Amino acid sequence: MAPITVKKICCIGAGYVGGPTCAVIAVKCPNIQVTIVDLNQARIDAWNSDNLPIYEPGLDEVVKSARGKNLFFSTDVDKGILEADLIFVSVNTPTKKSGIGAGFAADLKFLQLATRRIAEVATSSKIVVEKSTVPCRTADAMRTILEANSKPGCHFDILSNPEFLAEGTAIADLFKPDRVLIGSLQTEQGKDACEALKNVYANWVPKEQILTVGLWSSELSKLAANAMLAQRISSVNALSAICEATGANIDEVAYAVGKDTRVGSKFLKASVGFGGSCFQKDILNLVYLSESLHLPEVAKYWRAVVEMNEHQKERFARKVVDTLFNTITGKKIAILGWAFKKDTGDTRESPSITIANHFLTEKARITVYDPQVTQDQIWLDLTNYGDIPADPIKEHLTICQSAEEACANAEAIVVCTEWDEFKQLDWKKIYAKCPRPAFVFDGRLMLNRKELTDIGFQVITIGTGDRV
Numbered sequence: 001m002a003p004i005t006v007k008k009i010c011c012i013g014a015g016y017v018g019g020p021t022c023a024v025i026a027v028k029c030p031n032i033q034v035t036i037v038d039l040n041q042a043r044i045d046a047w048n049s050d051n052l053p054i055y056e057p058g059l060d061e062v063v064k065s066a067r068g069k070n071l072f073f074s075t076d077v078d079k080g081i082l083e084a085d086l087i088f089v090s091v092n093t094p095t096k097k098s099g100i101g102a103g104f105a106a107d108l109k110f111l112q113l114a115t116r117r118i119a120e121v122a123t124s125s126k127i128v129v130e131k132s133t134v135p136c137r138t139a140d141a142m143r144t145i146l147e148a149n150s151k152p153g154c155h156f157d158i159l160s161n162p163e164f165l166a167e168g169t170a171i172a173d174l175f176k177p178d179r180v181l182i183g184s185l186q187t188e189q190g191k192d193a194c195e196a197l198k199n200v201y202a203n204w205v206p207k208e209q210i211l212t213v214g215l216w217s218s219e220l221s222k223l224a225a226n227a228m229l230a231q232r233i234s235s236v237n238a239l240s241a242i243c244e245a246t247g248a249n250i251d252e253v254a255y256a257v258g259k260d261t262r263v264g265s266k267f268l269k270a271s272v273g274f275g276g277s278c279f280q281k282d283i284l285n286l287v288y289l290s291e292s293l294h295l296p297e298v299a300k301y302w303r304a305v306v307e308m309n310e311h312q313k314e315r316f317a318r319k320v321v322d323t324l325f326n327t328i329t330g331k332k333i334a335i336l337g338w339a340f341k342k343d344t345g346d347t348r349e350s351p352s353i354t355i356a357n358h359f360l361t362e363k364a365r366i367t368v369y370d371p372q373v374t375q376d377q378i379w380l381d382l383t384n385y386g387d388i389p390a391d392p393i394k395e396h397l398t399i400c401q402s403a404e405e406a407c408a409n410a411e412a413i414v415v416c417t418e419w420d421e422f423k424q425l426d427w428k429k430i431y432a433k434c435p436r437p438a439f440v441f442d443g444r445l446m447l448n449r450k451e452l453t454d455i456g457f458q459v460i461t462i463g464t465g466d467r468v
């Protein structure tokens, strides 16, 4: 058979993955027409405006350089499907909230709706690519849906092509990925489809970094990669508790351990806990998969990674209360950073939400500052999180326009996100406006402890025992 040349790509889902990923494909493959479609009109309007719906360094330039040329954003899902030879399905796959597997399994309703739509609308054969993170063997279900609903003469090849970008560095990750992973059935047709997608990436990714494997290995590798990355963080966070109790220093321990090339130095930064839309969801998904496969010990092993993360957030919040002489009722606490990590406006599963909720339960007065997160998002995160009604939240929490404003008169300053600008603050000026003793809780091990201590702050850092 002649090799398949991809000329038109459609991406269903214009989110944190679909948007940046397919914008980069458009920039790197000027001969391919890329259309990103979504049911959410506001999101598509934002992609077509100067105010993109997500904050990601370098994304503006990428989108602006291709939009209107070979990159298009639209709510016309059917047209996108009809015209494309290759379709990425990049819709959300959140944790199920109800029914069988609630709290663990991935909710595949968006993926299944998109797949059904492809089958119903397509009038020619397509390559359908799972870009969303899905449980192992989801491609089987997609194939059944596609075959049961397709028109005569339409054939669908399904590929798995999980995305490994991290938010905040998405564009750099997409320009220079560690690897691109493509899974296919090991049939002639499956391999041809795989080759077609490989040729798209080969426009900018060295061929030896494009890994081609079986479908199920590809699907599982994505869950495995996230589970192992998160496991490193939970391991280092577990060690941070031992450091605090012994006087060891977690940065020194992580440095010494990471120098062993078998361990490696990345992803060993202790923190208030990992957040983001992926780690927890994907590990719980793996836990559910293990349980479904009658592997309870395996499930228990991975569940512990999430449990340790919950413990870390709780432990940090409790430490603030303990340090402030066992009560924070009525005390003013400033939270610096709301996003789940720096350089993103994304707050999904952000530790700040859990920590703020803890402080609200203790009836503290809270101020929050984040350079990228909107006020509406902060209110939404808190009202959706726990059982505290909106009115008391609004009464006890103020959202500020600057770190200085948030810190004024605060009895404790709690750093939850490692935004670079927090290092550059005029800490002397801030100290002058704080009641004494003035506490800084560094949940990211990012501030200059000596400098702050010299100014007069009591500095409490994750993973260091000696309060200076």
Ligand SMILES: NC(=O)c1ccc[n+]([C@@H]2O[C@H](COP(=O)([O-])OP(=O)(O)OC[C@H]3O[C@@H](n4cnc5c(N)ncnc54)[C@H](O)[C@@H]3O)[C@@H](O)[C@H]2O)c1
Pocket (backbone or CB within 6 Å): 012, 013, 014, 015, 016, 017, 018, 037, 038, 039, 040, 043, 077, 090, 091, 092, 093, 110, 111, 113, 114, 131, 132, 133, 134, 163, 164, 165, 166, 167, 277, 278
């Ligand atoms: N966010 C990340 O950094 C990241 C990285 C790698 C993989 N992933 C995975 O990629 C997938 C997408 O994640 P995301 O963060 O981009 O999600 P997202 O919620 O930002 O975007 C998903 C988009 O899909 C749209 N959508 C849902 N159903 C649709 C349908 N039937 N037709 C058209 N549009 C539809 C939604 O409106 C939404 O805009 C998930 O499976 C996630 O686990 C995410």
Ligand SMILES: O=c1ccn([C@@H]2O[C@H](COP(=O)(O)OP(=O)(O)O[C@H]3O[C@H](CO)[C@@H](O)[C@H](O)[C@H]3O)[C@@H](O)[C@H]2O)c(=O)[nH]1
Pocket (backbone or CB within 6 Å): 133, 163, 164, 165, 166, 167, 168, 226, 229, 233, 266, 267, 268, 269, 270, 271, 272, 273, 274, 275, 276, 277, 278, 279, 340, 341, 342
């Ligand atoms: O040493 C570290 C590294 C990260 N984190 C935290 O871990 C979370 C996740 O960070 P990161 O992995 O950098 O961001 P994500 O955008 O969630 O990316 C992860 O999840 C994506 C979605 O599946 C994958 O594609 C990426 O490869 C994977 O890194 C954040 O809260 C970080 O602050 C730490 O606490 N310590």
